Amino acid sequence: MSVASELIRGNTETIILAQLMKGDGYGYMVNKAILNLTGGRFELKEATLYTAFRRLEDAGCIVSYWGDETTGARRRYYSITDLGKESYRLRKKEWETAEAVIDKLLAEGEKGGSK
Amino acid sequence: MSVASELIRGNTETIILAQLMKGDGYGYMVNKAILNLTGGRFELKEATLYTAFRRLEDAGCIVSYWGDETTGARRRYYSITDLGKESYRLRKKEWETAEAVIDKLLAEGEKGGSK
C-alpha cells in the first residue's frame, strides 16, 4: 500500500533532517534515498522537497553550499547544524507522542459497536 | 507533552469515525471523549470538528439527526453508515502503513552521524 501524503504532512522536514543526520546530502539524493528506504511506497514531490529545504535553511536547521562537480548537473549540498540536530530530536519525540495518541484514538473504533 | 496538531492532520476524520463506531454521538460529546482519552493532551478545535463532520456527511460516511432534548441546548447526533465503517477500516490501514514508513524514515537519523 502506498502512503497517503496527507498523513506525512508535518513530517517532511523531520524526514529530511533524519537523512542529513547521517551526513551531508543534496536534494535529488535525499529523495532517492527515501524512495529506496520505503521500497517505492513513498517519495517526496520535488516542489515539497525544495520548499522544505528552504524552510529548514531559513530556520537555521541546515546550511547549504554548492558542490564542486566538474561534470554533470550542479548540486546544492545541505549540512545539518547543531540547531538542526536538536530540532530533529525534538520533532522525533513529538512524533512519537502524536503516534501514541493517534494509535489509541483509532483503536477506539474496535470497541463495542456490535449493534 | 501535548500533541502538535500538524501531526494529527489527516487523521481527524478517522478519529471521529472511530468514536462513532461505538455508537451515535454528537459533536461536543465526541470532542470531550477525545479529550478524556488522551488525558487532556489533545482536543480538536471546534471549527475543525464541525467542518470534519460536514465533510464526512457530504461523503456519505455519516448521517445526522436532531436529538429530541426537551431541555438544554439542542444536539445534532451523528450515526456512522456502512460506507463510513468501511472508510474507517481503510483509513486505519492507511494510517498504519504511513506510521511504519515514518517510523523507519525517522529512525535513519539515529544511524552513523558520529562526526
Add this chain to the structure above:
DNA sequence: AGAGATACCTTGACAGGCGAGGTATATATT
C-alpha cells in the same frame, strides 16, 4: 444579574503539499 458550562455554526486567514511549468548538463539510442 452574571458567570460558566453546554451545544451548535460560519468566516477568513494561513501553511504545507503539489501539479505544472521552467532551466541546464551528460549519456545512450535512433
Add this chain to the structure above:
DNA sequence: AATATATACCTCGCCTGTCAAGGTATCTCT
C-alpha cells in the same frame, strides 16, 4: 544530428485542512 532519458535544480499558483475569532441559544449555580 536529433531524440530520449537520467540527473539536478527552481518557482508559481492552486488546493485542502486547521483554527482564531466571532456569533447564537439554553441551563445551572451563585
